[in-house]
Amino acid sequence: MSERILSVIAVLLAALVLGLTFFWHPELPERPLPLAAMPEGGDFTLQSADGPVALRDFRGKVVLLYFGYTYCPDICPTSLAATSEGLKELAPDELARVAVILVSVDPKRDTPARLKEYARFFHQAIVGVTGTPEEIAAVAKRYGAFYAEQKVATAGDGYVVDHSADTYIVAADGKLAGKIAHATAPDQVAAIIRKYLYQP
Amino acid sequence: MKRLTMLAAGLLFSAGVLAGAADNVSVQDPYVRLAPPNAAATAAFMVIRNTGDKDVKVVKADNPVSKATELHTHLNEGGVMKMRPVPAIEIRAKGEAVLRPGGLHVMMIDLKAPMKEGDSVPITLTFDDGSSKQVDARVVKATAAPVPTEHRQH
Numbered sequence: 314m315s316e317r318i319l320s321v322i323a324v325l326l327a328a329l330v331l332g333l334t335f336f337w338h339p340e341l342p343e344r345p346l347p348l349a350a351m352p353e354g355g356d357f358t359l360q361s362a363d364g365p366v367a368l369r370d371f372r373g374k375v376v377l378l379y380f381g382y383t384y385c386p387d388i389c390p391t392s393l394a395a396t397s398e399g400l401k402e403l404a405p406d407e408l409a410r411v412a413v414i415l416v417s418v419d420p421k422r423d424t425p426a427r428l429k430e431y432a433r434f435f436h437q438a439i440v441g442v443t444g445t446p447e448e449i450a451a452v453a454k455r456y457g458a459f460y461a462e463q464k465v466a467t468a469g470d471g472y473v474v475d476h477s478a479d480t481y482i483v484a485a486d487g488k489l490a491g492k493i494a495h496a497t498a499p500d501q502v503a504a505i506i507r508k509y510l511y512q513p
Numbered sequence: 514m515k516r517l518t519m520l521a522a523g524l525l526f527s528a529g530v531l532a533g534a535a536d537n538v539s540v541q542d543p544y545v546r547l548a549p550p551n552a553a554a555t556a557a558f559m560v561i562r563n564t565g566d567k568d569v570k571v572v573k574a575d576n577p578v579s580k581a582t583e584l585h586t587h588l589n590e591g592g593v594m595k596m597r598p599v600p601a602i603e604i605r606a607k608g609e610a611v612l613r614p615g616g617l618h619v620m621m622i623d624l625k626a627p628m629k630e631g632d633s634v635p636i637t638l639t640f641d642d643g644s645s646k647q648v649d650a651r652v653v654k655a656t657a658a659p660v661p662t663e664h665r666q667h
Contacts, residue, residue: 393653434549468581
C-alpha cells in the first residue's frame, strides 16, 4: 500500500519536473543578441563637400554612423543634438579618436554643401555624405538601416523620408559593433562611446 | 507693407471671433527649434491646454517666417520614424495636447530667412470654430532637454 502511494508521488514529481522543463522559462535580465542579428556593416565611400569620405579612413577611431536628411525637422536634430552633446562630454584626446558620419537618405535634395552646413551646425566632428541612390541603398542595407520616401500632402516637395533613427557604432577595427537608440541621453551617448574607445 | 496689412487683417479677424474656443485655450512653453543655417524646415513645440467644457481642435497654424506651416506628427513603427501631416490636433475638454520632439509638432517648411537663437516667432493657431490665438515662440537651439523653463503664456 505504502509502495503504491510512493510510486504515485514519484509519478507526480516526475510530471512536475517535466512540466517545469517545458513550460517555465524565466526571463533572463539581459539576453545577449544573437550574432546573426548584427548586420554585416563594412567599408563604403560616399561624397562630402570636401571630397570622398571612406569609412576605411577612420580606422583606429570609433565611428558613429547616422542615416538622416537635412529636411528632417525633428528626429534627425534630436539624434544629432544628443550625439553632439555627448561628444562635448568627451576629453579632447577622446574626441580626437571619434568620428561621426551623417549619411543622407534624401540624395535628391541633400547636396554635399547643404549636408556640410547641416552637420557642422551640430558638431565640427560630424561629416555629412551622400551618393547615388543606389550607393546609399547599398550602405543602408549593409548596416540594417531602413528608409523610404513617402508621398504625403506636405508643402515640403510632397514627400517625407521615413527612416530608422538609431546611430550605428563602428569600432576602431572597422567592424559594426552596436547601436545607440534614438533619443538616448547625451551622458549615455558619451558612456557608450567611451566603452568602445577603451575596449581591449 | 504686406505684413502690416496681414497684421491689420489678423487684428480685425481676431476681434470678430471673441468668445470662441481660443478663449478657453492656453499655451505653455512654446518654442521653435533653431534650424541649421539654410535648412529648409524646422518645428515648433508647445503644450496646448483646454480649460473649457468642449473639445477643441487646432485645424491650422501660421507663422511669418516660413512659407508653409503644417500640423504634423511622428509615428514610431518598430524604430522607423514616420512623419505625417495631420488634419487637426485635438485638445479634449479640460485636457491638453503636448507637442514635443518625436511627436506632434507645428511644421515650418521653406524658411524665408535663417533664424537666430532667441528670436521670437509669432505662431497663430486657428481652432475648429474659426477663433484663433497667437503665441510667441522663442527660438531655442536643440539640446537633449529643449523645453525652455521660461513660461510665456498668452
